[in-house]
Amino acid sequence: MAASKAAISPARREAFRILFEVERSGAHADDLLRSSRVDALSVADRGLCTALVLGVLRWQIRLDGMMRPLLAKPNVRLDIEVQTALRMGAFQLLFLERVPTHAAINESVEICKASGHSFAARMVNAVLRKAATWPKLSAWRLPGNLDAKALAEATAHPAWMVERWARFYGMVAAREICGHGQEQPDLVVRVVGRETEGDLTQKGIQLAAGGLLTAARTVIEGSLSAATLTDAAVRIQDEGSQLIGELAAAAVESPERILDCCAAPGGKTLILAERWPLAAITALELHPERCEALRRRVQADAEAAPEVYGWIAVVHGDAAGLNDAGLSVAGLDTDGVLEGPLDGFDLILVDVPCSGTGTLGRNPEIRHRLGAADLVRHHEQQCEILKSVLTYAARVTEPGKRVRVVYSTCSLEPEENQDVVAEVLSQVEGWRQVSLSEPISRMSELGRLTGTGREAIVQSLTAEGAMLLLPGMSVAGTGRKLETDGFFAALMERVV
Template identity: 40%
Template sequence: MLVASGRGNSDDLLHSSHTAGLSAEDRNLATALVLGTLRWQIALDGRIQTMLQRPDQRLAEPVAIALRLGAFQLLHLDRIPPHAAINESVELVRASGNPHATGMANAILRKVMTQKPGRPIHESTSALATRLSHPGWMVERWASNYGRSVAIKICEAGQRELGAPELFADSAEQDLPRMDDGSRLVAELAAVAAPGAARVWDTCAAPGGKSLILAKRLPGAKVLATDVSPRRLTAMRSRIAEYSYAAAMEIEVVDATLPPASLGTFDLILADVPCSGTGTLARNPEIRLRLMPADLSRHASRQRKILSAALKALEPGGRLLYSTCSLEPEECERVVEAVLAEKEFAGVVRAVSVEPLLRKQELLNGKLEGAVRGEYLRTLPGVHPGDGFFAALMERVG
């Protein structure tokens, strides 16, 4: 209920006391049910709505959740027998305090079981978005920015369970943090951008994976990892403590939009800023249910402040890598271009192509074709391994 109402997220739920006592098998099933139902919620709701006696009928949230869980199992989860999926969902409706809705729930789920959805010869973008359970406005944007075929690949990637990392040949090394390919790629690019850096700042560091990569790759550097959230930094400190090569890392609570002058200046800065997260919908499926177009400008405003503040802390000759896990230009290219156009950075900071950095990456196993667009890195779910990321490299020249 907390996730459905927007007051929680799937990751917190799946790592909470609600699942702590489950066996490994049951915990895996709970993960599949929660993430799968969230990934397919838009399509499931559309299908269920057509089976109601009144198409405009608004269901109580507990009833809607039970129907989604049941429909997801019937349509996408072969490991659950259909009769068990239906019976358990009907019992959830009863247990939620809505016994009057059990007959309706049973009837709808039996229709779902017997009436399998077909595929039209041609789909509008709106129909495609509904079938692949993404908001229409998102898919329209992706089709416009990347082309219809790529938009389909992005949507299809958003519906798949997460696989093992595949971009780096050494992903199984015990002393490296386990993380998504796209997320690690950003950290590796930052490290290779300034291999001689003495002072490094990871501005928005939690949960800490990128900070660990920086500490591993730059053993002679003094790494400062900051985040605005004390709660997230507490969890990060516990994670960092597991890696001996990060023992000297400094961790502080800092608002990266207004960093104190006492932080000093840095040779290398990684600004992996908070964003909409539209490149991570397989990992964070609830984002698609909450994000609205107007949210992008709010994110961009904060991102410009972080980038501007970080550039002011960059030493002459120093380099900064700006990154997001967003697919939206407002949070990516346009943020970089807007900040570099500011008077105080004109002739002082320049954009640098990421392509030479990718060539230096001997760890890559060759799956990033088309990932460089102009001077920037742009990975896309379903096209490249891992989540979708954007990265832009900047250098202070004066």
């Protein structure tokens, strides 16, 4: 066992552990790749580990389809460890030009042995030696003129997903979504303050301007360590996610009380605080562990920048039960007291749990877990949450006061987006959907959008004025593609 472990490089050993956890426990690769264990690897090993984990998950459907016929019994059920070792070896042989064939095969065999499956080592060796004769796919290009089924097969996506996207958005958009899902997404950070950006440059981290937002930066060189990210002024956050926070912040002028529902991990909460540092913000989160992690994050940021983040109260609670249970909070304002029932919100962000199909490039494991039936479950939960929030907001807000609610997801599915908004508005009186054009114009006037960003958002507006960003979509008039996750946002206001 010790000899086998010694023969496995740190990058491959850690990649195997992460892939095993993703398969076994339903963990998220993105979270595991940000762990202290991965941070402890050398820069080169960290890069290889990340490439292996995300590459295997992105191409898993195709890798399995190519390897199964090479097995003596193609339909046999393989142990997770053996299946993972095979996938890792095949991915390296097919996609990684600089990895020697012997390293990809031998270390996969050693991983199999070290995981307690010595009996399968010979089979892994034989299958991978056959796979080594296949042509490389490292220069992968998406073939043209594919129907939805062939597109799904070529891009290792479930056929039912691709067929839906082709039906709803057309084959050109489906092709762009699938192509984006197979590429390594940009590493985007939000940097608060020019001084902090200068500090990052001195540490060898080279940044480029964001594609959508002037506050976003793309990391083009250097490695962000966990120590760097503990700084309240630097955090990893996709531009699409940042955009939701910015749209919500621009939805109301000078809000005094803001409610952020389903708030963890807190990136959008912090954007609301940056834009409205004098507003009292309540961040509501249902899951205790995520709530506690959010509370620690807010406390750390408040200590670093109390003038910006000191008015955020983190509350453990269920947004779907707001109308029944109400909302009370114990927190701090500048006088040291902010407690009791909260009401009279000007602005509410409802960024609901969803399927996450807009984030398949960043979270490729979603495609292996999600089924069409899950969309029904998500729809029901999302309707319950939004209906509860709208009913509660109308009940606790004084007559004549305007309240605006932003509903958002990182899903591409109509059942989770416009269908939720339409269904809830048909059931709850006193609310209407309004166009996001006003917040977009405000953001543009304030210099928060790049030229490409404004064009992309305007292009993505639906007939009802909601925003649907499709990953990889071509932005008209710019010659650029959208390099962000997919997001949906709709704006509603109380009729007064």
